[in-house]
Amino acid sequence: MASDERRVQILHVAMKLFAEHGFRGTTTKESAVAAGVSEAMVFRHFANKDELYHAIIDHKACNHAEMKTPLEKLTELAAAKDDYALFYGLALNALNHHRDDPNFMRLLLYAALEGHELAQMFFENFVVEIYSFLGAYIEERQREGVFRQMEPKIIVRSFIGMVMHHSLNNTLWDKEQNLLQVTNEDAARQFAEILLNGVLTKNQ
Amino acid sequence: MASDERRVQILHVAMKLFAEHGFRGTTTKESAVAAGVSEAMVFRHFANKDELYHAIIDHKACNHAEMKTPLEKLTELAAAKDDYALFYGLALNALNHHRDDPNFMRLLLYAALEGHELAQMFFENFVVEIYSFLGAYIEERQREGVFRQMEPKIIVRSFIGMVMHHSLNNTLWDKEQNLLQVTNEDAARQFAEILLNGVLTKNQ
C-alpha cells in the first residue's frame, strides 16, 4: 500500500479506537492490529503516540470546518428573522451531524475529560462562536420586543443543552436502553417549539 | 492508622484521581503516593485495581441514594401541582449537587465512555426513575389541559438537557472560560421559566 494511503488508513482506525477507549485506553499495538499491520508501521507513519493523536485532531478540525458551512445558511434565516426555521435548522443540523459521526462526540468528551487540546480548540472555534451568533440574534429579537427580557446566553445554553444532551444520550446510552426513540426531525421540531414558546412574549 | 480508616482514605484519594484522569489514566502508584503510603498498601486494602474501582462505585452508589431523599420532597410538590416549584426544585437540587461534587459527573462520564458498570447502574436506578416520575406528572398535567399535547418524554429530555448540559459546561469548561457566569438559583429559575412557558397552553 502507498505511504499516504496507509497513513490515512491507520489514522482512521486509530480514530475509531481513540473514540471508543480514549487516548490512554488505546494502545499503539491495538491500532496496528486493527489496521492489519505491525506496530512498527504505526511508528513509521507517526513519530509517537502523541503525534498520532494530533493528526486525528487536525483531521477532525477539518471536518469541523465543514460543519461551519451550514452555519452560513443559518445566518440567512437569522437575517430573515425566521425564528422557528433558525432554531429548527440549528438543532437538526447538529443532531444529524452527531448521529452520522458519533466518534466525534466521544473524542470530544474524552478530550475534555483528559484535558487535551481538541476540547479547547472546539470550544474556542465553535462554542464561543455559536454563543456569540445566537446571543446577538436573541438580543436583537429582544430589542424588537419579540423575545422576553432575560439573559440571552441562558437562552442559548438552554437550547444547546436540549440538543447536545439529546445527542449525548443517543451516543452513550439510548442505543441499548430505548428510553426515547424519536427521529431527529421530530426532536428538532419539539426542541424549537418548546424554546420559542418559552421565550416569546405572551402577546405574539 | 487503623485498617478501616486507611482503606477509606485511599478510597477517597483514588476517587479524586479516577475522576480526574479516568480508570486507565490513573496508576496505583499515583494513588498510593497521593495517599502518602507505599503502593503495597493499596494492594493490601484492595485485591487489585478493579476492586478499587468497584469500591468507588459502591461508595458513589450510596451517595446517590442520598440524592433520592430530596426527590421525595419533589413528590409533594407534584402532588400540590406546583409546576414552577417542582421544576425549579428539581433543577436547583441537581445543579447544587453537581457543583458540590464535580467528581461524580466526571466519574460518570468516564464510566459511560469506558463502558463501566457505574454508568449502567446510574442509568437504571436514577435516569429511568426520573423519566418515569416526571413523565407521569407531565401526562397528568396534559390530561388536565394545563400542558400542551406533545410527547412527555421529550419534555423531560428538554429540561434534563438544560440542567445537565449546564452542569457539564460548568464542570468541563466554564471554570476557565467564563462564558456564562450565573448562580444556580438564577439558572434553575430561568430553565424552569423557559420550559414552563414552552409547554403551558397559551390560555394559562
Added chain:
DNA sequence: GTCTATAAATAGATAGAC
C-alpha cells in the same frame, strides 16, 4: 500496618533484515 525489593506483564518506541 508499613515498607523495600522484586517479579511479571504490558506499553511505547527502535534496529535492522527483507
Added chain:
DNA sequence: GTCTATCTATTTATAGAC
C-alpha cells in the same frame, strides 16, 4: 513498505522483612 526481534520504561501485583 513491511516485518520480527528487541530494548526501555512503566504498571500491576507479590514476597518478605520490620
